[in-house]
Amino acid sequence: MLNWDDPIAGFQLNQNVLQMQDDNLNARDTADDVISNNIVSETVSEKKQPQAVSVGDKKIVNGQGDINQLAPFKYPWAWNFFLNANKNHWTPLDINMTKDVQDYHHKLTIEEKHLYENVLAYLTTSDILAMRNIGLAVMEKMTAPELQIYxxxxxxxxxxxxxxxxxxxxxxxxxxxxxxxxxxVVPQIYQKIQLANEYLDSVLKFDSDLSVRDNLEDFVYSYLFFAGVFEGCWFYNGFSPIFALQRRGLMTATAEQLQYIMRDEVLHCAFGIRVVNEIVKEENIIFDESRLSKMWSQCEAAEIDYANYILPEPILGYSANDHIEHFRFIANRRAKQLNISAPFPGAKNRLAWLDEQANTRKEKNFFETRVTEYQTGAALSWE
Structure with missing residues (x-):
């Protein structure tokens, strides 16, 4: 085993004299030089030598390991998330939007344009909020580098x-x-964004000390909302109206863009839920059922208002009631993955076609929040 105190066998360091060599210096040392070198040597010897990192020092939060030292892994699953994420590469420029331009201007009804525009209006703001949440706050609180890298x-x-x-x-x-x-300016969209900001408030606090139990519990509830509701339910429900149009051969390029995004979001949701479950286990956190019930009720109410706004009248094959029931159905799945009580017992899958539509040719496994097949390249291959 490597000797951290003597990494080069046979090499002896004089702790009393720090010898400085420079080809450009005169070979003669003055007495003042010797005294100066001895002082520097004594100062260096007094500094504590860093010790080897132990895997046992790592934790999701409040860990004592070196955040700059990736391996050895304590959470290899987090590294695997990173490796899998890198298999899904694209840019929006890879998909030809010409057909959608034609569809929007010449085929969509007024109700379908209203739906399409407001779905995009909600998603644009939500993904910026998600980016800031992870990049500016959550990532900084992770104390295991394999989590930070993903x-x-x-x-x-x-x-x-x-x-x-x-x-x-x-x-x-x-x-x-x-x-x-x-x-x-649209209250039904603003309500969802504002509710998200309220629940993410403790996560977005830079100075939140997670060694304080109350702060830690607030952080876990916020992260649970972010992974289980914001990304786990609201994003997926945000995609389903576009997939409903795609099912009828409309706005297919936008839908394909969302299928790429879906592959990312599948991992985001699964990773966040795994992180919450690990923190709960490591920190022995017990959830308050009344607090969780309030969260689900507020999120359901916001989704109902949003659904009734984007779908004041049904479009062919999709209605506000379908959208709302799908939220409840997915919420139960997320709750099961988080090991908490189902918030909407008996909720039905009103969009039975969605699983097949979103997972065309087994590209993604939508409901199980895991990716069954990855492809790297400029465009999805359905073969």
């Missing part, structure tokens, strides 16, 4: 998603100032 990739992906929505908006020719301001 989250660095996640920050990039959220930025890429924001670019994707922007590319769709710009390609189709939707007025940008108007659509980007909708979350501020």
């Amino acid at each position: 989250q660095a990739r996640q920050v990039y992906e959220e930025a890429l998603h924001t670019w994707t929505y922007q590319h769709c908006i710009e390609s189709i020719g939707i007025e940008q100032n108007e659509i980007y301001n909708r979350y501020r």
Whole structure:
């Protein structure tokens, strides 16, 4: 085993004299030089030598390991998330938006345009919020580097998603100032963003000391909301109206963009849920059922208002009731993965077609929040 105190066998360091060699210096040392070197040597010898990092020192949060030393892994699953995420590469420029331009201007009904525009208005703001949440707050609180590295990739992906929505908006020719301001002026969209900000408040606090139990518990509840609801339910419900249009052969390029995003979000959700479960185990946290019930009730109410706004009247094959019930159905799945009580017992899968639609040719496993097959390249291959 490597001797950290004597890494080079036979090499002896004189602790009393720090010998400085320089070909450009005169070979003669003056008496003052010797005294100066002895002082420096004594100062160096008094500094504590860093010790080897133990895997046991690592924790999700509040760990004592070296955050700059990647291996040995305590959480190899986090590293595997990073490796898998790197297999899904694309930019929105890889998908030809020409057909969607034609569809939007000549085929969509007024109700379908309203739906399409407001879905994009919500998603553009949400992904920026997700990017800031991970990059500016959550990542900094992780004390195991293998988790931070995946989250660095996640920050990039959220930025890429924001670019994707922007590319769709710009390609189709939707007025940008108007659509980007909708979350501020449409109460039903603003309500969801504001509720997210409230639940993420403790996560976004830079100076939150997680060694304080109350702060730690607030952080876990916030992260549970972020992974289980914000990304785990609201994002997926945000995609399903576009997949409903795709099912009828409309806005297929936008839907394909969202299928790329879906592969990322599958991992984001699964990673966040895994992190919450690990912290709960490491820190012996017991959830307050009444606090969780309040969260689900508030999120359901916000989703109901949002669904009734984007779908005041049903479109062919999709309605507000379908959207709301799908939220409840997915919420139960997320709760099961988080080992907490199902918030909406008996919720039905009203969008039975969605699993097949979102997982075309087994590209993604949507409901199990894991990816069954990855492909790297400029475009999805369905073969």
